[in-house]
Amino acid sequence: MPSTRGLVVVGAGLFLWLGARLVGSPDLHIVAVGVVLLPVAAALFARWNRQRLTMVRRLSSARAALGQRITVELEVQNRSGAPTSFLLLEDRLPASLGRSARMVLTGLPGRGSQRVGYSIVCRARGRYHLGPATLDISDPFALSRVRMEFPHRDELVVYPEVEPLRAIVAAPYGSGSGDSTTRHLFRTGEEFYTMREYQMGDDLRRIHWPSVARRGRLMIRQDESARRSTATIFLDTRVSTFGQTGMPAFEKAVSVAASVGSFLSASGFALRLATPQAAPAPVTVDTLLENLAGAAHTPTRALGQALLPLRSGSLSGSTLVVVSAPPPPAEIAALTRSGTAFAGRIAILIHPTDPATLPPEPAAQLEQAASTARLSLARAGWEVFVLPPQGRLQDVWRVNRTKLLVSSAPSR
Numbered sequence: 001m002p003s004t005r006g007l008v009v010v011g012a013g014l015f016l017w018l019g020a021r022l023v024g025s026p027d028l029h030i031v032a033v034g035v036v037l038l039p040v041a042a043a044l045f046a047r048w049n050r051q052r053l054t055m056v057r058r059l060s061s062a063r064a065a066l067g068q069r070i071t072v073e074l075e076v077q078n079r080s081g082a083p084t085s086f087l088l089l090e091d092r093l094p095a096s097l098g099r100s101a102r103m104v105l106t107g108l109p110g111r112g113s114q115r116v117g118y119s120i121v122c123r124a125r126g127r128y129h130l131g132p133a134t135l136d137i138s139d140p141f142a143l144s145r146v147r148m149e150f151p152h153r154d155e156l157v158v159y160p161e162v163e164p165l166r167a168i169v170a171a172p173y174g175s176g177s178g179d180s181t182t183r184h185l186f187r188t189g190e191e192f193y194t195m196r197e198y199q200m201g202d203d204l205r206r207i208h209w210p211s212v213a214r215r216g217r218l219m220i221r222q223d224e225s226a227r228r229s230t231a232t233i234f235l236d237t238r239v240s241t242f243g244q245t246g247m248p249a250f251e252k253a254v255s256v257a258a259s260v261g262s263f264l265s266a267s268g269f270a271l272r273l274a275t276p277q278a279a280p281a282p283v284t285v286d287t288l289l290e291n292l293a294g295a296a297h298t299p300t301r302a303l304g305q306a307l308l309p310l311r312s313g314s315l316s317g318s319t320l321v322v323v324s325a326p327p328p329p330a331e332i333a334a335l336t337r338s339g340t341a342f343a344g345r346i347a348i349l350i351h352p353t354d355p356a357t358l359p360p361e362p363a364a365q366l367e368q369a370a371s372t373a374r375l376s377l378a379r380a381g382w383e384v385f386v387l388p389p390q391g392r393l394q395d396v397w398r399v400n401r402t403k404l405l406v407s408s409a410p411s412r
Helices: 004-023 026-050 209-215 248-266 285-293 303-312 329-339 360-379
Strands: 053-059 069-078 087-091 101-105 113-121 126-130 133-138 145-150 154-158 194-197 219-222 230-235 270-275 278-283 319-324 344-350 383-387
Touching (some): 004 026, 053 145, 053 154, 069 087, 069 101, 101 113, 154 285, 209 219, 230 248, 230 303, 248 285, 248 344, 270 285, 270 303, 278 303, 303 329, 319 329, 329 360
Parallel strands (some): 230 270, 230 319
Antiparallel strands (some): 087 101, 126 154, 133 145, 194 219, 270 278
């Protein structure tokens, strides 16, 4: 499409053509036709360059922590032998990451390339897509402009805030991180956890000959078990609990789930994540953070119905961590029943609204509901923590009261 300058040139050419017609000057007529055709030739030149430009986007990291600065590099390549004029490059960004990045590139030489970059500060958790990018191509006289779009997008995952919980819990059959117990050795050769087929370099003294006779191939005793205690984290994402995604209480709940999950993983626990819409599923700490990065509110349903998959899928000796708001008496009973299937039980209750921001009477009612829930769950053997949306979990975390995390029996 013609630029503002191109429209002015076309208008001037038409004015000259009218003048040439009035005065009857053939030379002026030729000049007028040339002026009118100049923007057309410029547009054809810009479109010709369009077919020979490519762009590549590179991120310094596709996974980022909250508050981390990410650098994005854009490289534009000119595959033709002819140089280009200046280019206007724009990379579209989600509103949560800021304004779209706009950069001006000088003319690219033939078979050359140019790199430009910008930075993003990850201020909110989520899964974002960077792009598409657009490139405005102009001719050397800036008489026309052609927009070229690169549809490729890159994903950026911003993890929720993870608070450091410094207490390390001894977890039997853990992964070997911190104070966890990594192995359990059996005292006799007859008590082994499992067997596997012989591999070159294995100790021949560990061959289990009765299994060799049965299977007809060499089998090796697996004298060690690497079983890990399991912790199930239930994040209450119901819209009736914390409100919609982005509300302070909801974001604090996601951060608490990420912090506790990271702490338990470092303490040697295998993790499972559950929500009212999803049954418990095994996750690694990285998968946990990725899932929580995209966590969103879910429709309202009864808490007892949402907790039902926890009881049916609970593992012996495992730990349950529930992140929710202070429940009413009816939901306290459902929560207590669900916890009976677990050896360790932790409830982290987050006020849906900060009591400090409420009038005295509503604030007292909110505090009373939290105190009632804390007392009822504590009597049922739960470890309970209560904090406001703006509070810090590490401030209320009790190092000397985390012994309930230690499972008394192996979970696998």
